[in-house]
Amino acid sequence: MDLDSLRRILALIVKELLAILKDPRSRYTVFVPSTIQLLVFGYAATYDLSRIRYAACDQDRSAASREFLASLEGSGTFLRVANLESAEEIQPWIDARKALAVVQIPQDFERNLLAGRHADVQVIVDGRNSNTAGTALNYIGTITDSFNVAWNREHQGVEPPIRIESRAWYNPNLETRWFMIPGLLGMLALIQVIIITAMSVAREREQGTFDQLLVTPFRPFEIMIGKALPGILVGMVQATFVVVVARFWFGIPFNGSLGTLYTGIFIFLLSAVGMGLMISSLVTTMQQALLGALVIVMPCSLLSGLGTPISNMPQAVQYLTLINPLRYAISVTHRVFLEGAPFHLILPELVPMGGIALVTLSVAVWMFRHKLT
Amino acid sequence: MATEAASQTSGMEYHHSTEPVILYEGVTKHFTRGKREIFTALEGISFRVEKGSVTGMVGPDGAGKTTLIRLACGLLFADEGSVRVRGWNVSDHPQQVQSRVGYMPQKFGLYEDLTVQENLDLYGDLHGITGEQLAERTPALMQMTGLGRFMDRLAGRLSGGMKQKLGLACTLLSSPDVLLLDEPTVGVDPLSRRDLWEIIHQLVADQGLSVLVSTSYLDEAERCHRVAVLHHGRLLGEGPPSRVSEAAAGGSWLAEPPASLKLRQLQSRLITSPGIVDATLEGKRVRFVASDHTPWESGILENATCHETSPRFEDGFMVLLRRAAGTGASIPAADGEKTPTVVESSPEVVVEVRDLVRQFGTFYAVKNVNFQVRRGEIFGLLGPNGAGKSTTFRMLCGLLPASSGTLRVAGVDLRHARASARQRMGYVAQKFSLYGQQTVMENLEFFAGAYGLRRERKNRRIQWALDQFELQKHVNLPSGELPGGYKQRLAMACALMHEPEILFLDEPTSGVDPIARREFWYRINGLADGGVTVIVTTHFMEEAEYCDRMVIMLDGEILAEGAPSEIRQLGHGPEGREPTIEDAFIAIVEDFQAAKAREAA
Numbered sequence: 011m012d013l014d015s016l017r018r019i020l021a022l023i024v025k026e027l028l029a030i031l032k033d034p035r036s037r038y039t040v041f042v043p044s045t046i047q048l049l050v051f052g053y054a055a056t057y058d059l060s061r062i063r064y065a066a067c068d069q070d071r072s073a074a075s076r077e078f079l080a081s082l083e084g085s086g087t088f089l090r091v092a093n094l095e096s097a098e099e100i101q102p103w104i105d106a107r108k109a110l111a112v113v114q115i116p117q118d119f120e121r122n123l124l125a126g127r128h129a130d131v132q133v134i135v136d137g138r139n140s141n142t143a144g145t146a147l148n149y150i151g152t153i154t155d156s157f158n159v160a161w162n163r164e165h166q167g168v169e170p171p172i173r174i175e176s177r178a179w180y181n182p183n184l185e186t187r188w189f190m191i192p193g194l195l196g197m198l199a200l201i202q203v204i205i206i207t208a209m210s211v212a213r214e215r216e217q218g219t220f221d222q223l224l225v226t227p228f229r230p231f232e233i234m235i236g237k238a239l240p241g242i243l244v245g246m247v248q249a250t251f252v253v254v255v256a257r258f259w260f261g262i263p264f265n266g267s268l269g270t271l272y273t274g275i276f277i278f279l280l281s282a283v284g285m286g287l288m289i290s291s292l293v294t295t296m297q298q299a300l301l302g303a304l305v306i307v308m309p310c311s312l313l314s315g316l317g318t319p320i321s322n323m324p325q326a327v328q329y330l331t332l333i334n335p336l337r338y339a340i341s342v343t344h345r346v347f348l349e350g351a352p353f354h355l356i357l358p359e360l361v362p363m364g365g366i367a368l369v370t371l372s373v374a375v376w377m378f379r380h381k382l383t
Numbered sequence: 384m385a386t387e388a389a390s391q392t393s394g395m396e397y398h399h400s401t402e403p404v405i406l407y408e409g410v411t412k413h414f415t416r417g418k419r420e421i422f423t424a425l426e427g428i429s430f431r432v433e434k435g436s437v438t439g440m441v442g443p444d445g446a447g448k449t450t451l452i453r454l455a456c457g458l459l460f461a462d463e464g465s466v467r468v469r470g471w472n473v474s475d476h477p478q479q480v481q482s483r484v485g486y487m488p489q490k491f492g493l494y495e496d497l498t499v500q501e502n503l504d505l506y507g508d509l510h511g512i513t514g515e516q517l518a519e520r521t522p523a524l525m526q527m528t529g530l531g532r533f534m535d536r537l538a539g540r541l542s543g544g545m546k547q548k549l550g551l552a553c554t555l556l557s558s559p560d561v562l563l564l565d566e567p568t569v570g571v572d573p574l575s576r577r578d579l580w581e582i583i584h585q586l587v588a589d590q591g592l593s594v595l596v597s598t599s600y601l602d603e604a605e606r607c608h609r610v611a612v613l614h615h616g617r618l619l620g621e622g623p624p625s626r627v628s629e630a631a632a633g634g635s636w637l638a639e640p641p642a643s644l645k646l647r648q649l650q651s652r653l654i655t656s657p658g659i660v661d662a663t664l665e666g667k668r669v670r671f672v673a674s675d676h677t678p679w680e681s682g683i684l685e686n687a688t689c690h691e692t693s694p695r696f697e698d699g700f701m702v703l704l705r706r707a708a709g710t711g712a713s714i715p716a717a718d719g720e721k722t723p724t725v726v727e728s729s730p731e732v733v734v735e736v737r738d739l740v741r742q743f744g745t746f747y748a749v750k751n752v753n754f755q756v757r758r759g760e761i762f763g764l765l766g767p768n769g770a771g772k773s774t775t776f777r778m779l780c781g782l783l784p785a786s787s788g789t790l791r792v793a794g795v796d797l798r799h800a801r802a803s804a805r806q807r808m809g810y811v812a813q814k815f816s817l818y819g820q821q822t823v824m825e826n827l828e829f830f831a832g833a834y835g836l837r838r839e840r841k842n843r844r845i846q847w848a849l850d851q852f853e854l855q856k857h858v859n860l861p862s863g864e865l866p867g868g869y870k871q872r873l874a875m876a877c878a879l880m881h882e883p884e885i886l887f888l889d890e891p892t893s894g895v896d897p898i899a900r901r902e903f904w905y906r907i908n909g910l911a912d913g914g915v916t917v918i919v920t921t922h923f924m925e926e927a928e929y930c931d932r933m934v935i936m937l938d939g940e941i942l943a944e945g946a947p948s949e950i951r952q953l954g955h956g957p958e959g960r961e962p963t964i965e966d967a968f969i970a971i972v973e974d975f976q977a978a979k980a981r982e983a984a
Binding site for chain 1: 780781782802803805806808809810812814815816817818819820821825828829830831832833834835837877887
């Protein structure tokens, strides 16, 4: 690569950056959607449930049953919306989504307890949303456990054989936000970079400027570099924006080193740019480019482990996540942010990501050249 | 009651027929461009279209032709003044007007994936013409347009000319009595252009249709009964075509240069002289138009023999345009007029094309094309859309690889060293293809960088571009907002940044107004005199006169090659007139088609 080549690439980069900065719309797309997503995910998207609406069907009406229900409400997560008289009343409350759960305590509840026998409590949950239903059941289970422990201590003076002392490392209060926001960093950068690179070539094709570019002495790889670097730069700026918001707005601790984080982001952006350029070498219009970007971004984010844990996916799909750069990027940001992982521990994530970058970029260069000749 | 209503309508009909079919009275129309700017598309336009006649509107892009047509069919409403069609005020009764009017927009909405027949059925349905009525009208239309043989062909696979004919047929299905045609012959080859005009005149003669047609071709305007000359939303003149020609009465001359002077040099000299409104090439002579108020010095003619001639439509048109531009002055002389290099007897060959073939699947877009271009030549590639000239052109520029054959540009084989060939050539695309959001300066800087110009040379060339193309005052304007002529200047400036040896121009003057076109060719002449080789495609046949040599292409083959004066001789002009390049073109194509037909038989 000689000096002329560098000079040409520089001219192209300047032009690309001007194009992004000059257009108020593209200026907004760097910051506005990412801000909105950060706020939405930071505040709205949480797996933690609070104020779960439930109805109580207390047929025992005893001190024990009242105590049990009080312990549910005492946790602050459950909110009683009705007291039902009979089992027939349960159905309409669940059907109308007025209550997520109904706790039904049978007549012999206290008697059984005092007699040292098993006492049954029936919990009916609205399974239409399996996620919330599962979480609600979990909470009830935990509360029931502590009720059992307290009951045994009080009435029989017996301590349970095992007691769990739990400590959540890296996220002591298990806040979803701490998990979500660093993960978003990769997701937002991926969307942005793929769209920018895919669109920038498509825009030139659509407006006829691409031919003008091709009759100048630019070589295909120079055009590729000139198109890739501005995308990476914008991705970096956006990632920095997310890091700042995460640290200073949401107060998420940053335990690792910035150098490690940015190395990871850079390699990740390389692979994203490669995918963007691959799309751009296939499409001829901006509309197709946008569609192509969506086709890539959707599966990438679904298989990233941010929404659903990868270990829960079927084995075949788990293999598929191995070629998803976002999977590694999210793991890198989580580990650097929360765990403070040093460079050598991140390396196993960086290597596959670098491999993906190498493949996507080479394929993009090849397709680019192939389409031109 | 019923009879009363009927007699009333017929009474109104009678009353209306004494009026002109379309009447524009003091029409003014503004558009808002961007956020702040108000742009006046039309200013106080008044003229009429008589029943049973063809009225042409002629003028450069942005003159207001399309706006006037859209006003007449109620798609737009005038801000001031009124438009009446058959007596109905369009803004009050758009429905009544639209039921009588047939409108064919510039880009007629044919469904490319439907056949000719299906398109007709569809447009019939849209106008409520179905079944018997449709079956009754179709054959006549198909016979008139000559599309009868292609009923089952997909509209997308018709040639440009056939598409326009089909568009016209679809428009005529509803049997309108007023026909509005917006530039019906853009992108249409000369043969189909002639056919279309024959159809239009036939419709007027047989069915008494009234036609309002816009065009940017002056020869078409000349075929109308009446012409309205428009420029920047103003009416410069109106009347029979002869009245437009009269504007140049007594000012048209033909000059034949002495052997010592090249034809183009004489033309360049004339067109930059004060007192000369226009100078064009006509065979071996230069036709020029003297201004009616500024005297011209006979000294500029040197020893050319010169005699007065009757003015053409174009001469009058140019006089009107120049008057409207407020100056009799002609094109400003370019930088100190390059001293013409002494033309060697046979300069080196810079572009060589041998047995060039390009295949798309089983379709041969270019078949065994051969030609050579020498240094300093202006070389034209002529032909209708789909003739293969664009494909040839793209291969020459290295935008498309050849299927087989040899392509050498500036001594470099394009198969191997494309990048180094590109350093020595400039390219101006047909469509404006610079970065519209970026300013004039940013575009210049980008292309300077793209061609690897550095510091001093970069500054010098950018300054040269700003001076030479008078771009200084627009330097900070986004290039997409430049006025039309300036866009083209900027495109030229960017293509010439690195002082290329070869300049490729793809339809450089389509949509450019005649004055800018003259200026453009003047610059090209200057470049060629300076030793730059220019290869140009064009569908304006009269522009072929500016070429030193040209080829005429059809169906991927070269049908004729030679200097304009040689090509002209292949045509037969109508009695008394010397054949034009267009006549020649039509003759060549007809011969070719006849030969093909014989072959097939």
